[in-house]
Every structure is written in C-alpha cells, then in structure tokens.
Amino acid sequence: MDYLNLGLYIHIPFCYSKCPYCGFYSLANTDNIEKGNYVDAIKREAGIYSKEYPEILIESIYVGGGTPTTLNGHIISEIIQTCYQNFRIKKKIEITIESNPATFDNKKAEEIIGAGVNRLSIGAQSFDNRLLKKIGRIHDKQEIIKSYSIARSTGFRNINIDLMFGIPDQKIKQFKKTLEEVVKLHPEHISLYGLTIEEGTLFQKFASEGMLSIPSDDTAYNMYQEAIRFLSYWGYEQYEISNFCLPGKRCLHNQIYWKNRQYLGIGASSTSYIKKNRFKNISDLQQYINLLKNNILPIESKEILPEEEEMSETIILYLRMMEGIDKKDFLARFGTSLETAFGKQLKILKKQGLLQENESHYFLTRKGIVLSNQVFLEFLN
Amino acid sequence: MPNIEDIRNFSIIAHIDHGKSTIADRILELTETISERERRDQILDDMDLEREKGITIKSKAVRLLYKSDNGHHYIFNLIDTPGHVDFSYEVSRSLAACEGALLVIDAAQGVQAQTIANVEMALNNNLNIMLLINKIDLPTANPDRIIEEIKKIKGLENSPIFLTSAKDGTGIKEVLEAIVKYIPHPRGSKDKPLQALIFDSVYNSYQGSIVYLRIVNGTVKPGMKIQTMSNKRTYEVTEAGIFSPKRKKVDQLSVGDVGYLTAGFKDVSLTKVGDTITDANNPSEERLPGYKKVSPVVFCSMYPVENEDYQNLKYALEKLSLNDSSISYMAENSPALGFGFRCGFLGLLHMEIIQERLEREYQIQLIATTPSVVYRVHLKNKQVIEINNPSSLPEPNTIDFIEEPFIELTIVLPSQFLGGIMELVQDRRGVFKNLEYLDQDRARLVYNLPLNEIMFDFYDRVKSISKGYASMDYRIVDYQASPLTKVDLLVNQDIVDNLSFICHKDKAYERARKLVENLKNVIPRQMFDVPIQARINQKIIARSTVKALKKDVLAKCYGGDITRKRKLLEKQKAGKKRMKKVGRVEIPQEAFMSVLKI
Numbered sequence: 001m002d003y004l005n006l007g008l009y010i011h012i013p014f015c016y017s018k019c020p021y022c023g024f025y026s027l028a029n030t031d032n033i034e035k036g037n038y039v040d041a042i043k044r045e046a047g048i049y050s051k052e053y054p055e056i057l058i059e060s061i062y063v064g065g066g067t068p069t070t071l072n073g074h075i076i077s078e079i080i081q082t083c084y085q086n087f088r089i090k091k092k093i094e095i096t097i098e099s100n101p102a103t104f105d106n107k108k109a110e111e112i113i114g115a116g117v118n119r120l121s122i123g124a125q126s127f128d129n130r131l132l133k134k135i136g137r138i139h140d141k142q143e144i145i146k147s148y149s150i151a152r153s154t155g156f157r158n159i160n161i162d163l164m165f166g167i168p169d170q171k172i173k174q175f176k177k178t179l180e181e182v183v184k185l186h187p188e189h190i191s192l193y194g195l196t197i198e199e200g201t202l203f204q205k206f207a208s209e210g211m212l213s214i215p216s217d218d219t220a221y222n223m224y225q226e227a228i229r230f231l232s233y234w235g236y237e238q239y240e241i242s243n244f245c246l247p248g249k250r251c252l253h254n255q256i257y258w259k260n261r262q263y264l265g266i267g268a269s270s271t272s273y274i275k276k277n278r279f280k281n282i283s284d285l286q287q288y289i290n291l292l293k294n295n296i297l298p299i300e301s302k303e304i305l306p307e308e309e310e311m312s313e314t315i316i317l318y319l320r321m322m323e324g325i326d327k328k329d330f331l332a333r334f335g336t337s338l339e340t341a342f343g344k345q346l347k348i349l350k351k352q353g354l355l356q357e358n359e360s361h362y363f364l365t366r367k368g369i370v371l372s373n374q375v376f377l378e379f380l381n
Numbered sequence: 382m383p384n385i386e387d388i389r390n391f392s393i394i395a396h397i398d399h400g401k402s403t404i405a406d407r408i409l410e411l412t413e414t415i416s417e418r419e420r421r422d423q424i425l426d427d428m429d430l431e432r433e434k435g436i437t438i439k440s441k442a443v444r445l446l447y448k449s450d451n452g453h454h455y456i457f458n459l460i461d462t463p464g465h466v467d468f469s470y471e472v473s474r475s476l477a478a479c480e481g482a483l484l485v486i487d488a489a490q491g492v493q494a495q496t497i498a499n500v501e502m503a504l505n506n507n508l509n510i511m512l513l514i515n516k517i518d519l520p521t522a523n524p525d526r527i528i529e530e531i532k533k534i535k536g537l538e539n540s541p542i543f544l545t546s547a548k549d550g551t552g553i554k555e556v557l558e559a560i561v562k563y564i565p566h567p568r569g570s571k572d573k574p575l576q577a578l579i580f581d582s583v584y585n586s587y588q589g590s591i592v593y594l595r596i597v598n599g600t601v602k603p604g605m606k607i608q609t610m611s612n613k614r615t616y617e618v619t620e621a622g623i624f625s626p627k628r629k630k631v632d633q634l635s636v637g638d639v640g641y642l643t644a645g646f647k648d649v650s651l652t653k654v655g656d657t658i659t660d661a662n663n664p665s666e667e668r669l670p671g672y673k674k675v676s677p678v679v680f681c682s683m684y685p686v687e688n689e690d691y692q693n694l695k696y697a698l699e700k701l702s703l704n705d706s707s708i709s710y711m712a713e714n715s716p717a718l719g720f721g722f723r724c725g726f727l728g729l730l731h732m733e734i735i736q737e738r739l740e741r742e743y744q745i746q747l748i749a750t751t752p753s754v755v756y757r758v759h760l761k762n763k764q765v766i767e768i769n770n771p772s773s774l775p776e777p778n779t780i781d782f783i784e785e786p787f788i789e790l791t792i793v794l795p796s797q798f799l800g801g802i803m804e805l806v807q808d809r810r811g812v813f814k815n816l817e818y819l820d821q822d823r824a825r826l827v828y829n830l831p832l833n834e835i836m837f838d839f840y841d842r843v844k845s846i847s848k849g850y851a852s853m854d855y856r857i858v859d860y861q862a863s864p865l866t867k868v869d870l871l872v873n874q875d876i877v878d879n880l881s882f883i884c885h886k887d888k889a890y891e892r893a894r895k896l897v898e899n900l901k902n903v904i905p906r907q908m909f910d911v912p913i914q915a916r917i918n919q920k921i922i923a924r925s926t927v928k929a930l931k932k933d934v935l936a937k938c939y940g941g942d943i944t945r946k947r948k949l950l951e952k953q954k955a956g957k958k959r960m961k962k963v964g965r966v967e968i969p970q971e972a973f974m975s976v977l978k979i
Binding site: 007009024193194195196217218220221224241242254256257258263265269270271272273278280303313316317320352354369370371372373374376377380 | 908930931932933934935936937938939940941943944947950951953954957
C-alpha cells in the first residue's frame with residue numbers, strides 16, 4: 001500500500017487569558033466540561049479521518065494552540081493516545097507541544113513526557129517583565145526560567161523558546177538583553193518572530209487609534225540583524241526566516257509546511273492540506289463540538305489548488321528556508337524545472353541581489369531574507 | 382393653442398442649497414402637474430450626481446397649467462438652471478429664455494456670493510425679479526435682516542418680496558398668483574420669421590440631440606426646414622413638443638412657447654447653447670443676441686489605472702461629449718502614465734463631475750493629474766501660442782512673456798472673518814477691488830486674482846477660515862502677464878512630465894519644496910534610494926530622498942497561515958500593480974494628486 005505521509009497538527013483553543021496581539025483562535029474562561037467535550041470531538045474527528053484515509057502515515061505531531069498546557073496532563077496523554085489508536089505512526093517521531101510558562105509544573109511535565117511528547121515549545125516572547133506585561137502575557141521572566149528548568153529536569157532533550165521583537169516600546173538594548181538571557185538557557189531551538197498586527201486583534205484596534213508605539217521598520221530591522229548575528233555567534237544556525245537551532249535540531253513538523261508537503265489539522269480552526277485540497281475547520285468551539293457529535297466533519301472552507309498555485313506556493317514556502325529550494329525536487333514534483341516555470345522572476349531577483357543559486361538550489365541572499373516579501377510577490381500568479 | 386398673453390416664462394435662481402429645487406417641487410404640486418404617486422423629491426434633478434451634490438447640472442424645463450384666483454388658466458414655463466459658476470453661460474441663456482426670475486434666498490443664511498451673481502445675470506437679461514425669502518420655518522430664520530441686505534443690492538429696490546417655506550408650502554400659492562401679475566407675458570410676433578433660442582440640449586440615442594428652446598418669434602412645426610444660424614446648417618424638424626414634465630408631442634410651437642424639437646441633429650455639438658434656430662425657407666435676418674462659443678477653462682489629463690481601459694475611456698468620453706459639448710479631449714501619451722487624454726472643462730466642478738461620472742457610470746478607474754489653466758505664451762518670434770499642459774511649455778529662452786487668466790472673485794462672508802480671508806486671497810496674488818457691507822456683520826469682498834491660484838486647495842481654505850460661512854463666486858475677466866516659471870519634478874533622475882507645474886516665480890521654491898516632501902511621503906520605499914528633485918531650467922531647487930526599503934518580511938508562516946499569508950501577499954501585489962512605473966520607480970496614484978495639496 002502507498003502510504004499517505006502526513007504531519008499531524010492538533011489545535012487546543014484554550015488559554016487562561018487572551019493576548020492582545022494573538023490572531024489565533026482561542027478562548028479564555030472555558031470550563032472543564034467544555035474542555036472534555038472538545039477532547040471527545042477531537043477523538044471523533046481523528047476517527048473519521050482514519051476511516052477516510054486508511055493509508056495515513058503520521059510523520060510528526062504538533063499540539064498547538066491556544067495553550068495546550070491549560071489541559072490536565074492526563075488529558076494531553078489521552079489526546080496523544082488517540083493519535084496512536086487511529087493512525088499508523090512512524091517510529092522515532094517528533095511530538096511537540098506548546099506551553100505557557102505559567103501553566104507548567106513538575107507533575108504536568110512528567111505526564112506529558114510519559115505520553116510520549118519529546119519536544120517542548122515554551123512561549124516566552126521576552127525576558128523583560130515590563131514588556132511581557134505590555135503584551136498581556138500572564139507569566140514573568142522567573143516563570144520562564146523555572147518552567148525551562150522543570151522541563152530539563154523531567155527529561156526534555158529538545159526545547160524551543162519563542163521570542164518576539166518589534167514589541168511596542170521595545171528598545172534594542174532590551175532586546176539584546178533578552179537574547180543574552182535566552183542563550184544562557186541553551187535551548188535547542190529558538191523561534192524569533194517580528195510582531196505583526198493581526199486583523200481582529202486588540203492590538204489592531206490600538207494601533208489604528210494610534211495607541212501603540214511600535215518600533216520603526218529601521219529599528220525592527222536592526223533588532224533582527226542583531227539577533228541573526230548574536231545567535232550565530234552562540235552556535236545557532238538560522239535555517240528559516242524566523243527559526244534558529246543548534247546543529248541537528250531543526251523542527252521536523254514545521255519543515256513539512258515549508259516544503260509544502262501534506263498535513264492533517266485536527267481541532268477547531270485548524271487547516272489541512274491533503275491531495276491538493278486545502279481545507280479549514282470552523283473557528284467556533286460549540287459548532288465544532290456539535291457537528292462532530294453528529295459525525296460531521298466541521299470543515300468551513302475548502303480550496304482545491306491548481307497546479308500553478310501549488311508551484312508558486314511551493315517556491316515561496318521553500319525559499320523561507322535558508323537552504324532554499326532544491327532544483328531536482330521541484331522538477332521531480334512538477335515535471336517541469338524551476339527555470340521553465342519561473343525563469344523570468346529568478347533572473348530579475350538574482351539581478352536585484354535578492355536571490356542566489358548554486359548547483360542544486362536557489363536561495364535567498366542576506367538582503368533577500370529581510371526583503372523576502374518582495375521576492376515572494378514575484379512568484380504569485 | 383395658448384394665447385401669448387397667458388404665458389409666463391420664468392426661472393428659479395438661487396445660491397446652492399437655498400431651496401431652489403424644493404420650491405420647484407412645490408410649484409409642480411400646486412399646479413397639479415404631477416400626482417402624489419409620481420412624486421419623488423426634487424423631480425427636476427434626475428441625475429444621481431445632481432441629487433447627491435444638491436446642484437443642477439443640466440437645464441430643465443417644465444410646462445405647468447395654473448388656474449389663477451381670477452378663474453383664468455395660465456401656462457407657466459418653468460426653466461430650471463444649472464446652479465454653479467462653471468455653467469454660468471448656460472444659466473445666462475436659460476435666463477434669456479425668460480421674462481422673469483424667482484430669486485430664492487435662504488432666510489437664515491441670507492445673501493450669498495452666487496445670489497449676487499444671479500441678480501446681475503437676471504438684470505442683464507432684463508428680467509423681472511421676484512424675491513423669495515425661503516426656509517422661514519427654520520428657528521434661525523431672520524427675514525428682517527435678509528430684507529435689509531436685499532435693499533442694498535442694486536436693481537432689487539422695487540422687487541416684490543415673499544416669505545416662503547418650500548418645506549411646508551407656506552407662501553407658494555401667493556408666489557404663483559404674483560407670477561401672473563408681476564412677470565410680463567412674452568412679446569414677439571407669430572408672423573415674423575422664426576427665431577428660437579437654444580438654451581440646452583440633451584442627447585438621445587434614437588433621436589440625436591433634443592433641443593430645448595424658446596420661440597422668440599414665429600412658429601415651428603414638424604416637417605419644417607430649419608437652420609442653425611451659427612453654422613447655417615439645415616435640418617428638417619421631426620418632432621416638436623412641450624415638457625409636462627415628460628416630453629409630449631405638439632402640432633406646433635409658437636411665439637412665447639418653451640419646448641423642444643428634434644431634427645436629426647447628430648449630437649449636441651451641432652445644437653450649441655445660445656444659438657438661434659430659424660426658418661430655412663424664410664430666415665430671420667439676425668441672430669438672437671448673446672451667442673458665444675464656450676471654451677474650456679480648466680484642463681487635466683486623465684489616464685486609466687488599468688491600461689486595458691484605454692478604449693473604454695475613449696468610448697466613455699465620446700458618449701459624455703454627445704451630451705456635453707463643452708468637454709474637449711485629445712489623446713496624449715505619457716512615459717509615466719501610458720495612454721490617456723488631455724481633457725478640457727468649464728471649471729473645477731465640471732471637471733469633478735465628469736471624473737465622477739467616468740468612474741461611476743463607466744466604472745473606469747482614473748488617474749487625473751493636477752488641473753491647469755490655459756496660458757498664453759508670447760514667443761520672442763512674436764508668435765502667440767496657448768498651452769494647457771505645463772509639460773508643453775516651450776524652452777524658456779524662446780519665451781518673451783506668459784499671460785494667464787485672471788478672475789474677479791466675489792466672496793460674501795461674516796465680517797469677523799474678513800482678516801483671515803483677505804490674508805488668504807492676498808497670499809494667492811489677489812488684488813483688492815472692493816469691500817462693501819451688506820449689513821452690520823456681513824460683507825462682500827471683491828478681488829482680482831489669477832485663476833490658477835484658486836485651483837489649489839482654495840475653496841476648502843475659504844470654508845475652513847470662515848467656519849463654513851463664506852460663499853464665493855467668480856468670473857474670468859481677462860488675461861494678464863505674470864512672471865511665471867515651470868517647475869519640473871524628477872524621480873530617480875527621470876522627469877515625470879505629469880508632475881510638472883507652472884507657477885509664479887516667487888512661489889516656485891516653496892511649492893517645489895512642499896511637493897518634494899509630499900512625494901517623499903507617498904512614494905513607497907523601493908529596493909534602492911530614490912532621489913526626488915524639483916528643477917527650474919537646469920537648476921535643482923529642492924531635493925529629498927526616499928530611503929531604500931530595508932525590511933519587508935512576514936514573520937510566521939505555518940500550516941494554518943498559508944492561505945492567509947498568500948492573500949496578504951496578493952493584496953500587496955495588487956497595490957503594487959496599481960502603481961505606475963517611472964523608470965525603475967513605482968509611483969502610486971496619490972503622488973499625482975499630491976501636487977494639489979500644496
């Protein structure tokens with residue numbers, strides 16, 4: 001049988017409180033009964049897909065949110081077990097869970113590890129208490145360090161720390177301090193995101209009212225350059241626009257996205273990409289639960305990607321990775337070479353100094369990394 | 382057929398928003414011309430834009446049957462006139478078709494700049510003026526003050542005054558009765574050769590140009606051979622009729638009548654407002670007075686945002702000019718904006734209306750460049766040329782001097798704002814002519830100044846300085862020599878011809894500096910530094926730089942984001958596509974309008 005290789009994403013839409021910049025679907029103040037119903041719905045959804053695609057082979061699991069660690073340890077364990085009950089799972093698989101430092105203790109850490117989770121992603125965002133407050137985080141610097149050490153002592157060997165730059169009122173000095181603090185902990189992986197004002201968030205409202213003093217593009221640029229320089233000095237390789245890691249510690253799950261490969265998303269608001277179909281679940285907890293109670297897939301929208309679009313997305317996503325896009329892979333996937341599909345664009349971008357090529361790959365130059373949108377625009381149909 | 386003694390031809394004239402169209406509505410109701418069921422507010426303004434802007438763009442006419450208190454029936458021909466200075470020639474011709482005018486004045490706002498302009502025009506046409514102080518139902522109405530103001534206006538001393546509220550109908554009946562007594566019936570003779578005054582025409586795809594006219598002498602009927610006297614062309618009348626208010630065929634139109642005729646006129650340029658129609662077989666010896674050819678005063682270039690819309694734009698302009706012979710347009714080509722048209726208009730409002738109609742009725746997205754007046758350039762070789770586009774100004778060393786159109790500007794305003802307004806007008810090269818007080822706290826100010834100076838953010842400034850209380854009106858008086866110079870704009874070393882402008886030498890530096898700053902703010906950062914320079918002849922007089930784009934990157938992109946991120950990129954790309962590429966630089970449309978804001 002030909003396997004259908006997939007990454008599996010599970011969305012947990014619960015938080016203790018909603019951060020004002022966050023555009024993901026999540027709810028604060030949900031009670032345990034609802035959480036229980038939700039986990040039941042997740043199980044049903046996994047069950048439906050396992051019947052629809054019996055050939056699924058899961059290559060990685062990522063439990064994200066929201067804040068998955070708002071759930072009790074044994075419930076998280078149940079969720080992982082559901083995956084094993086429903087799908088064929090690769091051996092030595094990467095299983096990641098996202099956590100908030102304020103929702104993490106010894107007991108939970110042990111239960112999670114016991115469930116088979118082997119990669120922990122800590123949403124630190126900053127090590128500056130004043131800024132943490134400003135962006136509505138419920139934890140402080142001490143809690144980040146504490147949850148990190150709990151994770152280590154419980155046995156996590158693969159930890160990611162999420163950081164943000166370009167936070168309102170953030171100064172480059174504060175940001176450097178945060179970078180210093182994070183390398184002191186020596187995590188295997190660091191994700192570094194420039195703050196973006198997402199539609200429908202409180203921050204968007206504040207920004208439109210002129211209430212946020214967001215650092216200028218030039219400042220944000222300097223922060224980003226500083227991070228690249230500093231992290232590389234400490235042995236972190238930048239392997240994607242926003243991601244850094246120690247050798248051999250790239251996130252397998254996220255690479256599935258950047259290689260435009262297939263994935264199944266389970267849970268409210270999650271997205272799947274299977275057999276050229278991209279479909280998205282509804283972002284409404286009650287409806288999600290109710291539909292699955294009736295064994296109906298809670299799909300809200302679906303698009304079938306024409307080959308042209310798939311090609312353009314493939315090159316755009318691949319180029320997010322520093323090693324770029326493999327010429328042979330592209331040819332093998334589409335039966336046409338990159339040069340045939342995008343010859344004109346590649347030429348222009350090379351001339352502009354945004355793109356470079358070697359024998360096997362096309363990849364972004366240093367300038368191309370910070371101006372990546374300008375590169376991607378060229379590849380849109 | 383009506384008796385000439387029973388006909389009354391009149392117009393309603395007013396400053397904008399003083400209630401002209403509402404008065405017309407009430408009159409229509411009281412004369413039972415239309416039923417309640419047909420009623421729609423402001424029946425005479427039938428174009429959407431007219432309703433929205435609250436102004437009348439085309440003239441209209443309607444025939445009403447009025448039963449007087451004396452039991453006798455009269456025929457009223459009401460001619461509604463365009464309500465804006467840009468169309469003042471059309472207004473003057475509509476008034477020439479009448480014997481009387483109802484001058485409407487808002488009981489709260491009082492006499493305004495256009496009120497005075499209207500009075501002058503009505504008096505020039507020897508009309509009997511009836512004064513309607515309207516909106517007396519308003520709590521702020523002050524009819525006594527208005528009467529004081531009116532008494533100060535020359536020529537109105539003996540005009541009868543009526544207090545009305547078009548809103549609730551107060552006083553309208555009295556006005557109708559007074560029309561019978563106060564406005565004289567038409568004079569002229571049925572037996573003289575035909576003389577008919579064209580006061581407007583509209584285009585209809587089946588009948589060609591439909592001519593609105595007033596019979597001054599003689600009669601006209603279908604089958605008759607007629608001639609337009611300006612160009613001596615001959616046509617055969619296919620239809621004659623009246624407005625009731627819809628077009629209604631009649632057997633003939635006779636002396637004193639207001640009506641329409643069709644005669645296979647291909648388009649409205651053949652039936653120019655002010656022209657005289659006569660009997661081709663028995664022509665009148667003379668034309669009716671007052672005919673003149675109207676020429677465009679304001680020019681701008683219009684380019685389609687999407688190049689493929691060029692043909693549509695051409696088609697739309699052809700269509701619009703079928704019905705509006707005052708629009709002129711000529712194909713032009715700009716390195717920055719591609720293919721488009723240089724278009725001429727009667728004024729700024731006319732320009733704005735046409736732009737809006739192109740965008741709205743024809744769905745063409747436009748880039749319209751800064752408007753320009755028509756300059757008269759006297760060359761050293763004694764030749765005189767007229768240019769309406771700064772980029773076509775000849776080399777400076779060949780120019781002897783340049784003349785520009787001057788206007789007489791009238792502003793009526795509360796006297797507390799006099800200081801501010803005078804400062805503004807003087808800054809715009811205004812030369813003081815006259816100041817008179819309408820009453821204790823309102824004044825009428827007259828200045829001469831270049832037309833060019835009111836094209837840039839002038840009316841808005843007048844409104845803001847006077848907190849909205851000032852009104853203005855102007856007419857072109859003559860051409861005068863001015864020390865003018867052309868300023869070119871260079872973006873990344875390339876001249877952007879559509880951004881060049883002509884202005885007074887003393888103002889060139891300041892305007893150039895502001896424009897360069899504006900451009901710096903509207904041109905997005907590119908992948909390289911973009912210098913923006915302003916230049917007179919070969920000398921750079923202002924400079925600024927759009928710094929190179931440093932960062933344009935999407936932070937996160939995972940499974941759930943891909944569709945959304947692609948949409949963001951698509952939006953960014955669409956924005957880029959709408960920009961025009963000059964050399965290597967992408968310039969958004971706002972840049973071309975930013976010249977206006979200096």
